[in-house]
Amino acid sequence: MSIAAKEAEIVEEFEMFEDWTEKYEYLIDLGRALPLIDEGLKTEEYLIKGCQSQVWLNAELKEGKVFYKADSDAQIPKGIVSLLVRVLSDESPNEIVKTELSFIDQIGLKEHLSPTRSNGLVSMVKQMKLYALAFQS
Amino acid sequence: METIEEKAKQIFDVHAIRADFPILSATVNGKPLVYFDNGATSQKPKLVIDSIVNYYSNTNSNIHRGVHHLSQLATDAYEVARSKVSHFINAKSSSEIVFTKGTTEAINLVAQTWGRNYLKPGDEIVVTAMEHHANIVPWQMVCEQTGAVLKVIPMDLNGELILEEAEKIIGLRTRMLAMMHVSNALGTINPVEKVMEMARKVGALILLDGAQAVPHFKVDVQALDCDFYVFSSHKMFGPSGVGILYGKERILAEIPPYQGGGDMIKTVTFEKTTYNDAPFKFEAGTPNIEGGIALGAAIDYINEMNHDEVLNYENSLLHYGTEALLNIDGVRIIGQAVQKVPVISFSIDGLHPYDVGFILDKQGIAVRTGHHCAQPVMDFFKVPGTIRASFAFYNTIEEIDSMISAIHLAKKMLK
Numbered sequence: 001m002s003i004a005a006k007e008a009e010i011v012e013e014f015e016m017f018e019d020w021t022e023k024y025e026y027l028i029d030l031g032r033a034l035p036l037i038d039e040g041l042k043t044e045e046y047l048i049k050g051c052q053s054q055v056w057l058n059a060e061l062k063e064g065k066v067f068y069k070a071d072s073d074a075q076i077p078k079g080i081v082s083l084l085v086r087v088l089s090d091e092s093p094n095e096i097v098k099t100e101l102s103f104i105d106q107i108g109l110k111e112h113l114s115p116t117r118s119n120g121l122v123s124m125v126k127q128m129k130l131y132a133l134a135f136q137s
Numbered sequence: 138m139e140t141i142e143e144k145a146k147q148i149f150d151v152h153a154i155r156a157d158f159p160i161l162s163a164t165v166n167g168k169p170l171v172y173f174d175n176g177a178t179s180q181k182p183k184l185v186i187d188s189i190v191n192y193y194s195n196t197n198s199n200i201h202r203g204v205h206h207l208s209q210l211a212t213d214a215y216e217v218a219r220s221k222v223s224h225f226i227n228a229k230s231s232s233e234i235v236f237t238k239g240t241t242e243a244i245n246l247v248a249q250t251w252g253r254n255y256l257k258p259g260d261e262i263v264v265t266a267m268e269h270h271a272n273i274v275p276w277q278m279v280c281e282q283t284g285a286v287l288k289v290i291p292m293d294l295n296g297e298l299i300l301e302e303a304e305k306i307i308g309l310r311t312r313m314l315a316m317m318h319v320s321n322a323l324g325t326i327n328p329v330e331k332v333m334e335m336a337r338k339v340g341a342l343i344l345l346d347g348a349q350a351v352p353h354f355k356v357d358v359q360a361l362d363c364d365f366y367v368f369s370s371h372k373m374f375g376p377s378g379v380g381i382l383y384g385k386e387r388i389l390a391e392i393p394p395y396q397g398g399g400d401m402i403k404t405v406t407f408e409k410t411t412y413n414d415a416p417f418k419f420e421a422g423t424p425n426i427e428g429g430i431a432l433g434a435a436i437d438y439i440n441e442m443n444h445d446e447v448l449n450y451e452n453s454l455l456h457y458g459t460e461a462l463l464n465i466d467g468v469r470i471i472g473q474a475v476q477k478v479p480v481i482s483f484s485i486d487g488l489h490p491y492d493v494g495f496i497l498d499k500q501g502i503a504v505r506t507g508h509h510c511a512q513p514v515m516d517f518f519k520v521p522g523t524i525r526a527s528f529a530f531y532n533t534i535e536e537i538d539s540m541i542s543a544i545h546l547a548k549k550m551l552k
Contacts, residue, residue: 020166020499024550052507053489053491073521074492075489075492076491
């Protein structure tokens, strides 16, 4: 499934919810399904800077596709990173590098997009693209 | 018997006070704002906001040495504000009051003037285990520059200093005791008199960080007999970008200037510059004039209040909030000192402070989450951070109730 198709799927899922509590409960649930980074990799090296909570991220290249694993000690950032992992995993480095994600705004989580927001969604996306960039070369 | 709630309502007309603070009627995420982040910065009464508008509408001009009318008006207003600050903390004279841009700059000023010039290798600076980074890092920097050593008075699990340990740490090599009067992360009111007595015995200078004290209770620097007292305007209902360094006249006269520039000089030639007297020799460049004047307005506002009533009312908020929080399963209060300002730091078992803070914000409730610029405190209590509700006299019992139900929702969503 393309990045755009996965984004559309998420937008559709979030359209079901009427209020913010349902939306965030769903986001938190999604976090529970995140492919988890190995405990041994929860180190400074894999930590994403700029988050008030700790978010660790790692990526592997398998048969030309990037697969991400992540974790967080807080549930909302974990939900957010799980959405990003779902959208960007199993894609080629080229696709990941050139993509402009729009679904975050569309599902009403725009407040997480501000670069100064302490959960660091912007840093997460940047780090994921950096992995893809490294795999490209 | 009266409940705390009834008592709080009787002693204080909080709704009249709230009307003085325009922002308190705001809504956030469609909910009435509940502002419990006063430890980070307080809100401002209309009197303070108006004084800034009034300054720019009627007085704006650069201060000191201007011969024209507006410059004299601005200078007078700025110096009247300095005198208000002096009275507010009962300094001996206005010349003991240095305007800085905040508590942080005031501490850096002392570290880089007194510290850098007088500290020798092996000299010791004593701080406490509960300091804000602003009272740790400037001293670490001057230690690196001079070879002096930083020593730390430990605390116990209630968040109270261990005085027997302080006795051992403060000794003949101690040159400076720099400690917080009140802890921002824990709310503890430190027994500064007892610790200062130890420092005086060995002839050390004393700096008190009063940033979290002056918004809550009356401070008298002559009664305390400290050498330096520092605090920020923005935590005491004044504007940001202004802070105060109080220093004893004799000491301010001795220590060298901080930054060089205009206003801090007497005469300048390319061969030799002579410096102005304190406080001006520490105030290079055009200061935050409107900020200083508006701090004066904030002091006027505080002076209008009955201090005992404020103290009682804030205590009732502290006790009500503490009890209500402890009634929630899994809540642990970080900082249970006997003497506290109305600051409650807490954690909830299994929940990250960030998640809780986020869900409270969705319900219009502003708390602070994280390490509160006191990472050593978080390490000591083995938490990644806390959720901190810090109250001011304009907060209410009803607002605490709103926070409690917001926490219940957060727990439900996050479990």
